[in-house]
Amino acid sequence: MIRWPFGKRTASKPAAGQRGGARQSRSGLTRKPDTPNASFGMRLATVAVLVGIGAGLLIWKASTLQFVESEFLRGQGDERFTRVASIVAHRGSVSDRSGEPLAVSTPVDSVWVNPKELTLANEQIPNLARAINREPDELARFVTTKLERKFLYVARHLQPADAAKVRALDIPGVHLTREYRRYYPAAEVTGHVIGFTDVDDAGQEGLELAFDHWLAGDNGAKRVIQDNLGRTVQTVESIKPMRAGRNMQLSIDMRIQYLAYRELKAAMQLHRARAGSVVVIDVTTGEVLAMVNQPTFNPNDRAQLKPAGYKNRAVTDLVEPGSTIKPFVVAAALASGKFRTDSIIDTNPGMVKVGIKMVEDKHNLGAIDLATALAKSSNVAMTRIALTLGPETLHDTLSKVGFGRVTTSGYPGESAGLLTQYSHWRPITTATVSYGYGLSATPLQLAHAYATLGAYGMQRPVSFTRIDHAVKGERALPEQVSRDVIRMLQSVVSDVGTGKRAAIPGYSVAGKTGTAWKASAGGYSTNRYLAVFAGLAPASNPRLATVVVIDEPSAGLYHGGDVAAPTFSSVVGGALRLLAVAPDTPVDQFFDALPETESMPADLPQNIATAAAASRTANGALR
Numbered sequence: 241m242i243r244w245p246f247g248k249r250t251a252s253k254p255a256a257g258q259r260g261g262a263r264q265s266r267s268g269l270t271r272k273p274d275t276p277n278a279s280f281g282m283r284l285a286t287v288a289v290l291v292g293i294g295a296g297l298l299i300w301k302a303s304t305l306q307f308v309e310s311e312f313l314r315g316q317g318d319e320r321f322t323r324v325a326s327i328v329a330h331r332g333s334v335s336d337r338s339g340e341p342l343a344v345s346t347p348v349d350s351v352w353v354n355p356k357e358l359t360l361a362n363e364q365i366p367n368l369a370r371a372i373n374r375e376p377d378e379l380a381r382f383v384t385t386k387l388e389r390k391f392l393y394v395a396r397h398l399q400p401a402d403a404a405k406v407r408a409l410d411i412p413g414v415h416l417t418r419e420y421r422r423y424y425p426a427a428e429v430t431g432h433v434i435g436f437t438d439v440d441d442a443g444q445e446g447l448e449l450a451f452d453h454w455l456a457g458d459n460g461a462k463r464v465i466q467d468n469l470g471r472t473v474q475t476v477e478s479i480k481p482m483r484a485g486r487n488m489q490l491s492i493d494m495r496i497q498y499l500a501y502r503e504l505k506a507a508m509q510l511h512r513a514r515a516g517s518v519v520v521i522d523v524t525t526g527e528v529l530a531m532v533n534q535p536t537f538n539p540n541d542r543a544q545l546k547p548a549g550y551k552n553r554a555v556t557d558l559v560e561p562g563s564t565i566k567p568f569v570v571a572a573a574l575a576s577g578k579f580r581t582d583s584i585i586d587t588n589p590g591m592v593k594v595g596i597k598m599v600e601d602k603h604n605l606g607a608i609d610l611a612t613a614l615a616k617s618s619n620v621a622m623t624r625i626a627l628t629l630g631p632e633t634l635h636d637t638l639s640k641v642g643f644g645r646v647t648t649s650g651y652p653g654e655s656a657g658l659l660t661q662y663s664h665w666r667p668i669t670t671a672t673v674s675y676g677y678g679l680s681a682t683p684l685q686l687a688h689a690y691a692t693l694g695a696y697g698m699q700r701p702v703s704f705t706r707i708d709h710a711v712k713g714e715r716a717l718p719e720q721v722s723r724d725v726i727r728m729l730q731s732v733v734s735d736v737g738t739g740k741r742a743a744i745p746g747y748s749v750a751g752k753t754g755t756a757w758k759a760s761a762g763g764y765s766t767n768r769y770l771a772v773f774a775g776l777a778p779a780s781n782p783r784l785a786t787v788v789v790i791d792e793p794s795a796g797l798y799h800g801g802d803v804a805a806p807t808f809s810s811v812v813g814g815a816l817r818l819l820a821v822a823p824d825t826p827v828d829q830f831f832d833a834l835p836e837t838e839s840m841p842a843d844l845p846q847n848i849a850t851a852a853a854a855s856r857t858a859n860g861a862l863r
Contacts, residue, residue: 328418328419328420328459328482329456329457329458329459329460329482329483329484329485330345330347330420330457330484330485331345331420331422331437331441331455331456331457331485332454332455332456332457332484332485332486332487332488333345333487333488334434334447334448334455334487334488334489334490335487335488335489335490336489336490336492336493336494336497337489337490337491337492337493337527337529337706338493338494339489340494341425342424342425342426342430342434342490342492342494343422343423343424343434343448344422344423344425345420345421345422345423345441345485346420346421346423347418347419347420348397348398348399348400348403348418348419348420348421349397349398349400349403349406349416349417349418349419350393350395350396350397350398350416350417350419351368351372351393351394351395351396351398351403351406351414351415351416352391352392352393352394352415352416352417353383353392353394353413353414353415354390354391354392354413354415355383355384355386355387355389355390355392355413356387356390356413357412357413358383358411358412358413358414359383359384359387359413360412360413361411361412361413362380364409364411364412364414365379365380365383367409367411368394368406368409368411368414371402371405371406371409372394372395372398372402372406373395373402374394374395379394382394396419396439397419397421397439403416419441420441421441422436422437422441422448422539423540424436424538424539424540426494426497426498427538427539427540428501428536428537428538428539429494429497429498429501429532429536430492430494430497431536431537431538431539431550432446432531432532432533432536432537432550432551432552432553432554433446433447433492433528433531433532433552433704434446434447434448434539435447435448435449435450435539435550435552435652436448436539436545436550441456442456443455443456445550445552445652446552446651446652447488447490447651447704449652450650450651450652450704451488454485454486454488455485455486455488456485457482457483457484457485457486458482458483459480459482460479460480460481460482460483461479461480488705489705489706490704490705490706491522491525491527491528491529491703491704491705491706491707492528492529492530492531492704493529493530493815493818493819495815495818496520496529496530496811496814496815496818496819497529497530497531497532499530499810499811499814499815499818500518500520500530500531500532500811500815501532501536503518503807503810503811503814504516504517504518504532504533504534504788504807504811505534506807507788507790507803507804507806507807508534508535508790510795511771511790511793511794511795511797511803512793512794512795513534513790513791513792513793513794513803514791514792514794515533515534515535515553515791515792516533516534516788516789516790516791517531517532517533517534517553517554517557517683517787517788517789518530518531518532518554518683518786518787518788518789518807518811519531519554519683519684519686519687519786519787520687520784520785520786520811520812520815521687521688521690521691521702521784521785521786522691522783522784523691523694523695523776523782523783523784523785524695524710524783525700525703525707525710525711526688526691526700526701526702526703526707526711526713527703527704527705527706527707528649528684528702528703528704529784529815530811530815531552531554531555531684532554533552533553533554535549536549537549537550551653552651552653553683554682554683554684554789555649555651555653555654555655555682555683555684556653556654556655556682557655557682557683558655558657558658558680558681558682559680559681559682559683559756559770559772559789559791560676560677560678560679560680560756560759560770561676561679561680561681561686561754561756561772561774562675562676562677562754562755562756562770562772562800563617563619563675563676563752563753563754563755563756563800564676564686564752564753564754564772564773564774564787564800565638565673565674565675565676565679565754566613566614566617566622566674566675566676566752567614567690567693567725567728567729567752568637568638568641568689568693569622569625569626569634569637569674570610570613570614570625570725570728571637571641571693571717571721571722571725572629572633572634572636572637572638573610573625573628573629574610574718574721574724574725575637575717575718575721576629576633578628578629579610579625579628581609581610581611581724581728582609583609583610584607584608584609585607585608585609585610585613585618585621585624585625586606586607586624587601587604587605587606587607587608587613587618587620587621587624588604588606588607589604590603590604590605590620591620592620592623592624594623594627594667594668594671595666595667595668596668597668597671599619599620599623599671599675600619600620601616601618601619601620603616605618605620605621608621610728611727611728611731612731613625614728614729614731614732614737614752615728615731615732615734615736615737615738616736616737616738617732617738617752617753619674619675622674622675623671623674623675625674626670626671626673626674627667627670627671630670631662631663631665631669631670632662634662634670634673634674635659635661635662635665636662637717638659638673638679639659640699640716640717641688641689641692641693641699641716641717642685642688642689642692642699642716643657643659643679643681643685643689644656644657644658644659644679645657647684647685647688647701647702648701648702648703649684649701649702649703649704650704651684651704654682654684655682657679657680657681657682657685658679658680658681659679660678660679676754676756677756683787683789684702686772686774686787687774687785687786687787688702688785690774690775690776690785690786690787691785692716692717693717693722693725693726693776693785694722694726694776694782694783694784694785695713695722695782696717696719696722696723697715697716697717697718697719697721697722698712698713698714698715698716699713699714699715699716700712700713701713726750726776726779726782727750727779729750729751729752729775729776729779730748730749730750730779732750732751732752732753733749733750733751733775738753738799738800738801739751739752739753739773739775739800739801739805740801740805741801741802741805741806741809742773742775742801742805742806742808742809743809744777744809744812744813744816745813745825746823746824746825747777747778747779747812747813747816747821747823747824747825748777748778748779748780748824748825749775749776749777749778749779749809749812750775750776750777750779750782751773751774751775751776751777751805751808752773752774752775753772753773753799753800753801753804753805754770754771754772754773754774754800754804755769755770755771755772755798755799755800755801756769756770756772757769757770758770758792768792769792769793769798769799770789770790770791770792771789771790771793771798771799771800771802771803771804772787772788772789772790772800772804773787773788773800773801773804773805773807773808774786774787774788775808775812777812777813777816778816778821778823778824778825779824780824781824783816783819783821784812784815784816784819786808786811786812786815788804788805788807788808788811789804790803790804790807
């Protein structure tokens, strides 16, 4: 018999009702009853919990994005697809008194890049460099050293053909934007008076700077949608409306401006001068009709924009006026009541000692009247008059006509000149001031003073903008005194005067020559001169006041009557005919008025009316 180690083996039957009970296996072992799988339930529960948590997180995130971070996300989206684009306002145009354009803004394209985007296409940098006329290596260095920036100009104000080349390349990170560039049709003819703007179209010099607040517009802004290449797809809204700059009409008459430019340039070449200026003022309104300087510059060529070249000498440079100051000394004498038009001044023996200085005339003129003193430009006569008047009276008259203070033109950088307080004058100062030394003025100031004299003592504001109605002005000199001085100044342009070469056929001229030594270290140079002529025409009813300054003529002639007077005659004579001012010289004096050094044109009209008509017909050519 076999014995089982676990005791006696017995078999038992399941109790009634225990179908699902344990059943005995064939080997005699028992099995657990059939129940749900516990591990599967646990896994199912775990998955359910995780799904619930995930769903909760998604709902929470969606809620956060929708309600909490919506503004931030919308802004981020806008930054990628919408932009606030600037609407560039074009600058107002500048024209002369007849509407001739002098400064206009033309639309051009500029190139800017996003350095990070461009560096991803390094192989395109040489192509871009060639299109914008830059060296590839230089452009690559320029871009790669500014990777932190998102906006970088690489070319400004391209020509249309060059802009088309850049656009055709279609390089990632390279964009074109519309700007405006200033263009000056008259170029160097109006360079000094108009001035120029910088690359951003903001006034930098001249009238462009003086009236920048008027000419400059206000840029606008709009919100646009752009594609991934930065191209505008749609304009969403207008944020700020653009206001264009306002146009401006100047007092400058381009016909006279061209004439003055041409004649001054010819005089500079003829006399091999260092520099020169011409200023023409309308006596009846105070308007500046022409203002030119030599050497000049072209404001369209930025390579020429150097301070020494673009300063307006007629407004900024100070000169000692020399003998052109003498008419105002005579005006002070007449206004004081101590002298009359027929007063006699004894200049014997041709010199007078003041302190330790001897004031001399070139010749002993003897006893002369005031008209002869002006015609012969007697320093001795002016010295005796000034010492008789005293410093206060002389200073008061000079100050009233504008010396020692800026004009009302508002031109940027205008100099006030120099007229020291009379309490500091010594007798020798009073003497030297009477013939144009010891004080200084700009050509514009000198022209303004003569315009005041030509307006019979009424001082009108200097204006660079067109004036349709004459300004009343303020009384600076008595009317009768002014008329008397103008009549005396006609003798200066006669055969016996120093300014006979300033005569204008068909018109009477009242003016004064000036020849001054130039100041140098330690005194005055005896071989460097300033030749000046200042005058009015027609003398019977002055319309134009003009000053011509020629600095350091070196071709032999240096007196104002030889160098500056002929230029005055050419400029003012042409200007009077262009303005259709009626001649005031009798027909029998028409040919006598021609300077001896001038040859008579073969086609000279036979009467004054024909001459005026011919000049009006020629206006178009001078424009």
